[in-house]
Structures are given as structure tokens and as C-alpha cells.
Amino acid sequence: MKDFDAKWQRLTARARLAPAGADEPAPYGFATRIAAQAFAPRGARFGLFEKFALRGLLAACALSAASVAYSFSALAGESEDEFTLASDPLPELLDLSS
Amino acid sequence: MQLMAEPAFNLAACLDRVRRRDQAAARELVEHLYPLVIRIVRAHLPRRVSEEDLVQDIFLKMFTRLDQYQGAVPFPHWVSRIAVTTCIDQLRAQKRRPEFRWADLSENEAEVLDAVLTDERDELPGDALAARELVQKLLAQLKPEDRMVLQLLDLEQKSIAEISQLTGWGQSMIKVRAFRARRKLQKLFQELQSKERT
Numbered sequence: 001m002k003d004f005d006a007k008w009q010r011l012t013a014r015a016r017l018a019p020a021g022a023d024e025p026a027p028y029g030f031a032t033r034i035a036a037q038a039f040a041p042r043g044a045r046f047g048l049f050e051k052f053a054l055r056g057l058l059a060a061c062a063l064s065a066a067s068v069a070y071s072f073s074a075l076a077g078e079s080e081d082e083f084t085l086a087s088d089p090l091p092e093l094l095d096l097s098s
Numbered sequence: 099m100q101l102m103a104e105p106a107f108n109l110a111a112c113l114d115r116v117r118r119r120d121q122a123a124a125r126e127l128v129e130h131l132y133p134l135v136i137r138i139v140r141a142h143l144p145r146r147v148s149e150e151d152l153v154q155d156i157f158l159k160m161f162t163r164l165d166q167y168q169g170a171v172p173f174p175h176w177v178s179r180i181a182v183t184t185c186i187d188q189l190r191a192q193k194r195r196p197e198f199r200w201a202d203l204s205e206n207e208a209e210v211l212d213a214v215l216t217d218e219r220d221e222l223p224g225d226a227l228a229a230r231e232l233v234q235k236l237l238a239q240l241k242p243e244d245r246m247v248l249q250l251l252d253l254e255q256k257s258i259a260e261i262s263q264l265t266g267w268g269q270s271m272i273k274v275r276a277f278r279a280r281r282k283l284q285k286l287f288q289e290l291q292s293k294e295r296t
Contacts, residue, residue: 004284011214012252015233017226026132027150034154035124038161 109173116164128157134174135181142185142249152188156181175263182246182264189242198239198286200293207232215291239286244279247272 068075107130115123135156139149159180167176200208206228233253237245250256250264251272258269265272 004287005280007214007287008252008280008283011210011229012233014210014226014229015253016230016255018230019227020137023133024136026129030150030154031125031128031132034128034157034161035121037154038124038158039119039121 113164113167113173116161124161131157131160131174131177134178138178138181139185141254142182142246143188152184156184159184171263179264179266183266186242186246186265189245192242198235198290200290202235203232204228207235211290215287236283236286240279240282243267244275244282247275248279248283251276 107126109130112123112127112130116127132153135153136149139152139156143149143152156177160177163180167173200211203211206225210225210229210232237248240248246265247261250261251258256264258272261267261272262269267275
């Protein structure tokens, strides 16, 4: 381990000699963008698209619930139409023809 | 013509204005701290990571948590801690490190590594920039937390107490991590020594 430690220390000592980059200022407009984002109201972080997508989803849910409620009786099999269909008009018509 | 000296930046006054939601003060604060934050990000992350996104993330965290800053440590230290922990999170999110091979090194880096493994002189010959790149590649083989400890300890020459302050880890944990990281590097050195240089 001591042998390795000596090697590692020599390597890092050499690496420390590499010139450090100069202090770099923030890119143009970066600080303004960050400041605007930091103080933006929470709601404003949602984009316009997300807002419309959320409204669309809610409208679609409401429509599907309404359509289920409207056609509930048909889905439950309690419709009068089904009763009338039980008396098939075709045999009656055939009787008339004979 | 005599040059006008730039007025010193008044951090406390700027922070007061930022707390009153002054956007101009927020801008000044970002501009003042940017060199510190970009230095930390560049020291700890590989180049493929988008550093601008990460710096942006660090500054937004700083503004979100500003109410938690009590003044117990200097403000730049507090921001450095946010930057370091954000970098660790980023390192954790990265994919597993591939196996380390001689072929992954540039010619200069391979020469430096060769000298480290075979040359017994105190002063290591070779390109310092290549040595730094090589150290970064070796550190990339470690777990993010272990890598951070060695980076701060051996490259930036920070004390255990300073690292503890920066990372929030206990001093004994830092020592354990440093020991574990060096053991892993030692194993890596042994593997490289046994492999043929290509």
C-alpha cells in the first residue's frame, strides 16, 4: 500500500501543476434567465401546452362520464327497445303474405 | 489615464435585496458566484455532462433554499456545498463505469501512467495536463462519493474538516471513504501493471 501511496501522491502532485482555467464570467444572459426563473410564480413554470393538455384531459374525462351516464340503461340491458325487438316483425309480415 | 477601481461586491446587502425579491440583485448574485460554481462543476464532472444545465440547477436550488441560510458559514461555502452535493447526485445518476484499459488513454496520458508505474524518481516527468486528465479517468472508476473524497483531498488538498463541511459527511466516514478509494485505485494500478501496454 505504501508503494502505491507514493505513486498516487506523485501523480496527483503532477496533476496539480496543470494550469487552472481562468475565472470565467457567466455567459451572456445566463444570470438574467436564472433570476427570472427563480422568481417566477410556481404556476408560471407550467408551459402553455401543459395547461391546455390538462384542461383537455379533464374535458375528456367529463365527456366520457356523461356518455356512460346517458347510456347506462342501454348498457345495463333494461331498455324497452330490446323488448320490442323480441317480437320480430318479419314472421308477421310473412303471415300477411301467405 | 487612471483606471477606476470596481466597487467591492457587498454580499450581505445583495442577499437582503434578493430576499426582498429584487431580480437585479439576484442577477448580480449569480454573476458574482458563477466562477466559483463553474469551477466546482468542472472539477468534479466529466466533460460529457452539460455543465450549463448543472450550474443552472445549482443556482435554482440556491434560490429555493435561501430561507434556510442562517449565516453560520460564509455564503460562498454554503453555495459550494449545494454545488458539491448536486455534482454527487449527477455522478450517481451516470451509468456504470466501463473497464479501464490502456487503450482508453491518450499517448501523453499513457506516458504519464507508464512513468508512475515504473519511474521511481520523486519528480514525475511528463505533461501536467495529461496527468490531470489521467487522474480524472482513474477517479471515474470509483464510486461517486469515494471519487469526491479523493478529488477534494488529494487534488484540491482540502482538510478532512473542510471536506466534512462541504459534503456534510462525518470525518471518520471521510477517512473510511478515502481508504476504500485508495485500495480500489491500488487494485486498478496492479491490474494495469499486469496488462500489456497497447
